[in-house]
Amino acid sequence: MMKILGTSLLIEKKLTPAPISYVIVPLISVFLALSVGAVFLTLSGHNYLEIYAAMFGGAFGSRYGITETIVKAIPLTITSLGVALAFRMQLWNIGGEGQIYMGAFAATWAALFFPAGAGWWTLPCLILSGMLAGGLWALLPAIPRAIWGVNEIITTLMLNYIAISWVSYLVYGPWKDPLGYNFPLTSLFPPEAILPTLAGSRIHAGLFFGILLTLLVYVLIQHTRWGYEIRVAGESASAARYAGINGQRNILLVMFISGALCGLAGMAEVSGIAHRLQPGVSTGYGYTAIIIAWLARLNPFAIILVAFLFGGMQVGGYIVQTSGIPSSMVTMLQGLLLFFVLGGELLTYYKIRKSSVSPANQNMA
Amino acid sequence: MSQEIFVAILATAVTAGTSILYAALGEVLAERSGILNLGVEGMMLVGAVSGFICALKTDNPWIGLLVAMLAGGLLALIHAFLTVTLRANQVVSGLALTMFGTGLSGYLGQSYVGVPLTTPFKDVAIPVLRDIPVIGPVLFNQDPIVYLSYFLVPLLWFYVYHTRAGLQMRAVGENPSAADSMGINVFRSRYMYVIIGGMLAGIGGAYLSLHYVPSWMENMTAGRGWIAVALVIFATWNPVNALWGSYLFGGIDALGFRLQTFGVTVSPFFLKMLPYIFTVLVLILVTKRNLAGRIGSPQALGLPYDREER
Numbered sequence: 127m128m129k130i131l132g133t134s135l136l137i138e139k140k141l142t143p144a145p146i147s148y149v150i151v152p153l154i155s156v157f158l159a160l161s162v163g164a165v166f167l168t169l170s171g172h173n174y175l176e177i178y179a180a181m182f183g184g185a186f187g188s189r190y191g192i193t194e195t196i197v198k199a200i201p202l203t204i205t206s207l208g209v210a211l212a213f214r215m216q217l218w219n220i221g222g223e224g225q226i227y228m229g230a231f232a233a234t235w236a237a238l239f240f241p242a243g244a245g246w247w248t249l250p251c252l253i254l255s256g257m258l259a260g261g262l263w264a265l266l267p268a269i270p271r272a273i274w275g276v277n278e279i280i281t282t283l284m285l286n287y288i289a290i291s292w293v294s295y296l297v298y299g300p301w302k303d304p305l306g307y308n309f310p311l312t313s314l315f316p317p318e319a320i321l322p323t324l325a326g327s328r329i330h331a332g333l334f335f336g337i338l339l340t341l342l343v344y345v346l347i348q349h350t351r352w353g354y355e356i357r358v359a360g361e362s363a364s365a366a367r368y369a370g371i372n373g374q375r376n377i378l379l380v381m382f383i384s385g386a387l388c389g390l391a392g393m394a395e396v397s398g399i400a401h402r403l404q405p406g407v408s409t410g411y412g413y414t415a416i417i418i419a420w421l422a423r424l425n426p427f428a429i430i431l432v433a434f435l436f437g438g439m440q441v442g443g444y445i446v447q448t449s450g451i452p453s454s455m456v457t458m459l460q461g462l463l464l465f466f467v468l469g470g471e472l473l474t475y476y477k478i479r480k481s482s483v484s485p486a487n488q489n490m491a
Numbered sequence: 492m493s494q495e496i497f498v499a500i501l502a503t504a505v506t507a508g509t510s511i512l513y514a515a516l517g518e519v520l521a522e523r524s525g526i527l528n529l530g531v532e533g534m535m536l537v538g539a540v541s542g543f544i545c546a547l548k549t550d551n552p553w554i555g556l557l558v559a560m561l562a563g564g565l566l567a568l569i570h571a572f573l574t575v576t577l578r579a580n581q582v583v584s585g586l587a588l589t590m591f592g593t594g595l596s597g598y599l600g601q602s603y604v605g606v607p608l609t610t611p612f613k614d615v616a617i618p619v620l621r622d623i624p625v626i627g628p629v630l631f632n633q634d635p636i637v638y639l640s641y642f643l644v645p646l647l648w649f650y651v652y653h654t655r656a657g658l659q660m661r662a663v664g665e666n667p668s669a670a671d672s673m674g675i676n677v678f679r680s681r682y683m684y685v686i687i688g689g690m691l692a693g694i695g696g697a698y699l700s701l702h703y704v705p706s707w708m709e710n711m712t713a714g715r716g717w718i719a720v721a722l723v724i725f726a727t728w729n730p731v732n733a734l735w736g737s738y739l740f741g742g743i744d745a746l747g748f749r750l751q752t753f754g755v756t757v758s759p760f761f762l763k764m765l766p767y768i769f770t771v772l773v774l775i776l777v778t779k780r781n782l783a784g785r786i787g788s789p790q791a792l793g794l795p796y797d798r799e800e801r
Contacts, residue, residue, distance in 0.1 A: 166595075166598065170598075218582055220586070270774075270775045270778070274775070274778050274779050274782055275778060275782070276774055276775050276778040276779075277724065277774065279529065279582065280717060280724075280771075280774060281774060281775075283717050284714070284718075284721070284767040284768075284770050284771045285767070287713070287714050287764070287767045288767050288768060291760045291761070291763045291764045292760070292764070294760050295760035295761065298760070299760075413586075416583075416586055417587075417590070420583055452597055452598050452601040453597075454593070454595075454596075454598045454601070454709070455598050456594070457590055457591075457593055457594030457597065458590075458591055458594025458595050458597075458598055459594070460590055460591075460594070461533075461587050461588070461590035461591025461592070461594055462591055464584075464586070464587035464590065465569060465573065465584070465587050465588075468579040468580065468584055469573060469577055471577075471579065472579070
């Protein structure tokens, strides 16, 4: 029970939330986040209606906009799937960003320095090395987590900073393109190492990975014994132990796969978009994925939809930069959105009603 | 290594560590009361930018510091509302806070990037004490915020371990339902410590923009908030240990900065990695040690308290 503005409110847990609330609560959250964002925009002297209209129109109002939104949605979907898989098991992989960078690094290595030269096998090698690097990077914090219970939130996050510095070192140092006019870029990938694109657009084969992986993750979680183990372990670690589920092995496996997916997203970014390694491979996809996964309630199909909307938000953010709105506004909106989604969960899982008994009686009970 | 360089590194360790120290002390209080706040990085950034803007406009760093405290406290209030009243997931709420703070600070600070602060906090040498060899120049030729921390650490230590209020705070974090039946207001004390924690994180951030740098850059905390969260585990939720830990991390930071003056030719990108690598290693070692010695986190850390379910 709590008191708000002198009225006693009772919060009761609902056993089965109404299905409609899964749709309505996120919608209200989006509306409220945009409203608070509007307050900030107005306070800094902008017309929020114009800005939001420009963002929306820029992201979804033209062929170019929708294409760019899909291009952004690809890494967001793949990374979110990876992050969500770990969240299922209550493993907080906040290291998606670093795993993307390591995936991009390893894919670049395979593209530029693969000893046997380029051929039909080049792209599979890029994919494998990208996923392996992302997976191994996630294993670094997973091993101490599995053995001693070392807090994975902090270790995965610290590894982000290390991975970003590592890529910077390479592109400013040994891997810098000698013909690149001193810009921090590697040389261009050979054509065999570039993901094919949809005719005449920047949408690359990563879209296919995203859709395929969504189906795979769905089947894995819902229809396999191992997926069941992950779900049980996510509900309660002790229940999983009693059921004879090997917690340590699952921590390592889930984190490896989670990291491998993020690594694949990094591979797709260098091989599908930039065609070379450069700083800023990811513009915070690893962090945005956390919100997407949570907003989608870890449901793979919902992830695709939310990732598409968030891709649009980022594209819209770039577009309004020309009118003097910093792109950090998008990060701010995302944080706000997560606040309201969290608050909205109260409405989904709890029923709030006015207390019929006086507070004094409540305490006696 | 000549003594001057040694002293210079130690002095920089104190300066570089102080920002982390304030944030870590704040997190110690929040976690002692049972609330994990992963929003430290965001609160520090907002503290840094709001403190900088106000100090620039008023030509007074103290006003900046005050505003940074308020800003940090306000952000922490959001976290307290979500996690204490609405019983939201503390991890996700903290991440949301960091994200919101990062975005908000970038948004507010957009037109201040690279503007130098004309009135930063200045070093004030303390007479007599500054003449003690080594210790004098390291500890007593600093700025007022550092001196303030010399008082704050023992004060908090005394508060946590030797006062009734400190005992109640620990009870709230260890066993909230027992604390509740003893007549302690669990909700009010959690709100209070989360907000004080946010105010301290605000100071930690403002220390960067008002003294350490002193100007505003986007994401200027560069993970110090996260290092502070890790440090709380290292410090086993003890303010005095947080002090040693912060200076240790500051020292690593300073060492990376100074290595080149010894003629060590390492890429600056590797030196930048040092504090993060160090954090991971320390966290692993400390968790192992705590596991062996059974020094754990507060029992109720991360769990929402629900009166009806006790």
